Amino acid sequence: MSRFMHIGRGLYGIWLREVMRAVRDRGQLIGGVSRPLIWLLILGIGLNPYFRGEVYGEVRFVIPYTYLQFLFPAVIVLNIMYTSIQFAVSVIWDREFGFLRAILISPVPRWIILLGKILGGSTVATGHGALVLILARFADITLSWDQVALALLLMFGLSFGLTSFGVILAARVRSFEGFGVFSNTIILPLYFCSSSIFPLDPSLTRAQTVALYPEWLVFLVEINPITYAVDALRGVLINFHQFDPRLGPMVIGGMTVVFFLSALFDFRRR
């Protein structure tokens, strides 16, 4: 068998293990369902009356969509963030129970092992993001197959970057308990500071925006890479951008490359 076949089979085996483990884990799947239900159904419906129109010409929420539609792409990103970053638990698990040591002494190159694990994690995270698409009907969003395909591509890019980020975190955390706290302190601030649940009105100038929100908050939103991932998905799913449409794919692409190379650097040092 050629060397490429060996490498390909190794990559496939590691990817399949991650995917099978995730789809058999009912707890993880329930998490993938409960998050969109809580954020879209409970929060979206709960806040809907506060953002609905009461007088023609007066709205508190000057975007050409309903609050549910605005929230929908952000909930996809939230689901991907949780699944991708929590994937690092699998790395810690493999390290604790010796599986990682077993495959590291196999003839498969280290970078293939890492790539297989990250591809597996990315596939699962993309799947969790895609589950939210089922709720598009609820949010009154009509999707064409083109939109779904483009959204899945962006979701996979984001999942790949964030899963790599999860692996970087796993290299720095030694216990499961520590990782749980660590991941929540990263995921939730990133999510809330990504213009996910409140809009920065694109029709306003920067001066007007900082008159509406404190400058430090606008600054946090603007430097947060997740902001641009949410914006890219909004562009695809509801055709609404708050920032330059080119920034989203560029930031997702940049995250993918930078985080994977960093994860590879960490993985090789071990």
Added chain:
Amino acid sequence: MSSPRPIRKRPRWLAGAINIIAVAGLLYLATFLPPDTSLDVMRGGGTLRVCVPQSAPPLVTGDARAPGYDIEVLQHLAGHLNVRLHLNYNPAIGQDFNPRNWRLTRAQCSIVAGGVIDSTATRGFLQLLPTGITSGWAAIVPDDTSPQPVKAVAVLPSQGLDRLALSGFLREKGIRAVPARSPENLAAALEAGTADMAIADRFTIGAVPVGEIDIRVVWLPEPPFTRLPLAFGLWKGDLTLMRALRDGMTELERDGTLRTIAERYGLDIEPEASDDMAVLLSLAPEVTP
């Protein structure tokens, strides 16, 4: 002694597939939950309240026998929802550039109709349900075989369309604009030869009483001018009402009712999309500073 029964191994992927189908099914079922109470409230009251301008022919006419395209469509939609249609005529609609000054509130109506334009600006305030009718700037041009340079056009300004863009375009092309106050003014300007072309919105242009002159009715070129789909405006966040009305519109379209109503008001015939219109306008003399 019988041989042991072979062990039937379940495929490896089966457990995972069952889990995925279960969670996807759960999410799909959740989509049937009503996201708001707008439809229930409207059905509870038994009335579909609609705010319309006093007159916006042919969408709202004020004539009980032919009340207008929008009104007839809304009558069918109210029938689809098993409620009565209540029209709230508001003379302020369309009279002021800022819709805030029309003082339309949720308490007055669930729908705004009679010429709501489907644009990003309108979508900032309302959810829109397209009615299948398009508006925009249209023109009456003489039906000449060899187009002549246009030097002057009679213009009847229209609410809702971008008048600034039109005047800027005419100024840039060096075409003199002759203001008109009524469709009759437009016809008189064409007949007297004070204007080579008449411009108004698509509905008004159809009502210009042109006598003996051979004419064509055409859209102004796109770009720079855009054709604007018209819609019914619902309050943002009223998703259940929106879905019920959209279902009703789909049914009216399927059974041909929309087409029949459009034919009754002459809306099935649109102005032509004419290539020589761009040529006509580009033939205009350049402005000399």
